[in-house]
């Protein structure tokens with residue numbers, strides 16, 4: 001593994017003719033927005049570019065240009081392509097890209113902003129003080145004078161905004177706002193993106209009413225938990241965005257925990273905090289992320305995961 005500079009990254013991209021882009025499983029707004037914008041930017045530079053994700057792309061991102069060009073592993077197994085570079089965006093470990101890694105033997109490049117990055121790639125461009133991978137991609141386009149089209153601007157704005165809670169979270173910096181402003185200058189429409197991303201169905205809001213009943217407080221109300229059982233997860237089609245935010249704003253709460261029950265022996269966890277290093281907590285369970293937003297998977301049902309987390313928090 002070697003860390004590369006912006007110039008080395010530029011040179012490598014100039015030399016590559018064909019590139020496969022991928023992102024982490026259970027892709028979020030930053031992953032999808034960054035990939036769609038980088039896809040368009042690289043096609044604009046005359047490259048042959050493919051986008052692969054080893055997961056379902058949530059329906060709410062389908063309004064973005066080129067979202068229908070994203071394919072899964074089965075597609076590339078049936079239609080194999082050979083590329084000069086596998087470019088991994090917004091993923092901090094090799095496991096997080098699922099089976100995409102096994103599709104190629106090309107050198108792996110990684111553009112990422114996770115402090116927990118395991119340095120798995122052959123070449124890493126890591127900016128852990130950036131709020132989003134989309135902020136990095138916008139910065140790269142600006143530095144290299146690559147045009148930011150209107151569709152790229154919308155994808156990048158969405159990427160940046162979703163990873164910093166629409167500019168509310170502590171990872172929001174002057175540069176985050178400057179890159180978002182550049183996207184707006186290039187045609188991004190903040191209110192349209194908010195409407196698309198934050199739209200809820202009546203069914204989802206009905207479900208939220210019962211999910212609110214699962215909220216519980218611990219350790220003098222400094223820790224709050226909220227639970228999605230496997231039935232709720234099935235109804236939500238795995239789109240769990242927003243649930244952890246219901247409890248993070250409680251005045252006494254430092255650590256907010258969303259417990260996502262996948263089965264009786266597998267619970268995925270989203271951690272958010274105001275003070276505590278939740279990346280350190282997630283890493284104790286083999287996960288990671290950022291200081292104030294991290295995730296992990298725990299063997300056990302929701303109750304077991306909650307017990308283990310509360311023990312580790314101490």
Ligand code: AMP
Pocket residue numbers: 024092093114116269270271286287288289290293294295296297
């Ligand atoms: P989430 O709670 O899924 O929104 O994730 C919060 C942050 O932690 C994001 O930056 C994720 O990329 C990261 N993250 C979530 N789950 C994991 C995991 N199992 N391993 C490493 N990083 C993770």
Ligand code: MN
Pocket residue numbers: 024027028030031090
């Ligand atoms: Mn992400």
Ligand code: MN
Pocket residue numbers: 030031090113131132133163
């Ligand atoms: Mn991200």
